[in-house]
Amino acid sequence: MEFTVQQIADLLQGTIEGDNLVGVRTLAKIEEAQEGALAFLSNSKYEPFLYTTNASAVIVSNKLELKKPVSAALIRVEDPYTSFSVLLQHYQHALIASKTGVEEPCFMGSSSQIGKGHYRGAFSYIGNHCKIGQNVRIFPQVYIGDNVEIGDNTTIFAGVKLYANTKVGSNCTIHAGAVLGSDGFGWAPQPDGSYKAVPQIGNVVLEDDISIGANTTIDCATMGSTIIRRGSKIDNLVQIAHNVEVGSDTVIASQTGISGSTKIGNQCVIAGQVGIVGHITIADKTTVGAQSGVSKSVKASGTIIQGSPAFDYKQNLRAMTVFRKLPELQRDLEFIKQKQRD
Template sequence: MEFTLHQIAAMLNGKIEGDGSLKVNRIDKIQEGKEGGISFLANEKYESFIYETAATAVIVSENFVSQKPVKANLIRVKNAYSGFTQLLESYAQLSKANKFGVEEPSYFDKSSSIGDNHYRGAFSYVGKNCNIGNNVQIHPHVYLGDNVKIGDNCIIHAGAKIYQNTQIGNHCEIKAGAVIGSDGFGFAPQEDGTFKAIPQLGNVVIEDHVSIGANTTIDCATMGSTIIKRGVKIDNLVQIAHNVIIGENSVIASQTGISGSTEIGKNCVIAGQVGIVGHIKIADKTTIGAKTGIPKNINISGQTKFGFLGMDIKDFLKSYSLFKKLPELQDRIKELEKKA
């Protein structure tokens, strides 16, 4: 696909500095830009590349001031990062091969229904009494159990498994290999030392505009629902246990594990490899750093937690600065003991 700089500037509500009639057909990193490509500059660490890049055009923020001559044509927008993201989204929509129809072999139970403009890939399975909306793509090897509901404009990628009674809203994307609604980890210890499985009778409810990463697992509730609220974005390889609630517009990075019946607030940011115990509440707008352990409630919104036991980040950094000095302090103590 090929676009003029005038077309791109109009799309991004930007202003051109240079020749707007020039055409681009590729999106490049600024340090790898070539003729016919368009790049962006949003981080000052990469500013040196704008004076070297061979890209035809570079998207910059409207307040960017060049320190040297720039060969590339510039498209100035309010925010370069947001503008480039908008360009990527538009490009992805245009370049995405929208599939329609049904590939065989596949199975669709006669008691289920599906809306207009749908796609069902080969070896997909749709169980009894499912209700699927318009413009839904169900890719190969997807499994939908009985009584699953999926709203409009959703994409279920290859190999995803969605267990019975799961409810998915509109404009959701479930990436490849994700498992939604499998049994929660519930076992009752017995007198003889063995464990007996506790039936998991609830479901999973996913609201609108949610993205679930590849190979992520969301367990069904023991009773009631595990709930992923509107606008949540979950990375690959995340484990969400039974009866967890994730608040609106929260984001969770890879390899995080959230134990049962925990409630995460709105607009939280949870980095990779975070571990959160069960039956606690995390306040709105909490940020949790990578590899942090959260053992108890976080009641005050807007805090940042970091460290093995989730200390306030300022306290953690102070403590860590002392930790690094322990060998030096030990030597000083030994010297003082010799003088005593």
């Protein structure tokens, strides 16, 4: 696919300096770009590459003042990084949208429905009584259990498993290997020291505009639903337990684990390798730093916490400063005690 600089500028609502008819057929980093590529500049430390790049066009800020002549056509926008992200989304969508039709072998059960413009990859399986919307892309080796519902324009990449009764909204992306609806970790201890399984009969519900990362697992509820609210983005290798509720527009980074029945608020940021205990509530707009262990509820909106156990971010930094000085403080203490003995 090839586009002119003018077409790209129209999409981004930008202004052009240079040849508006030059063709662009690929995207690249500004330091690596060759003829026919479109790059972007958002970080000032990469500005020297602007004057040497072989890119045919570069997206730059409206505020950038050139220090030297530039051979590439410039597309000036308010925020180059966001604009380039928009282009990447369009490019990715174009690649996915090129997948249409039904590859064989694949299977769809009785009474299941699927909308127009869909794609079903080879060895995909759709159970009975499923309702699947329009323009849904189901890649090879996807398993969709009975009574699953999937909204319009959702993409489900290879090897995803959606257990029975899972509900997925519109405009969602579920990346390879994710599992939604597997049993929650419910085991009742017995007098003899063994454990008896507690049946998990609920489901998983994803609202609209959600992204689920590769190999992430979201357990079904014991009863009711495990819910991910609209617009949330969940990274690879995240574990979300039964009856958890994740609020809208919350982001959760890789290797985080959230225990059962915990409620995460709206617009929260959960960094990598965070562990959150069960049956607590995290307030809206909470930020949890990487490798933190959250053991109690966070009640105030906008709180920033860090550490294990996690507490106020600034207090944690001060505590870590003291911690690093402990060997020196111990040496001073031993010196004082020796003085007293003398």
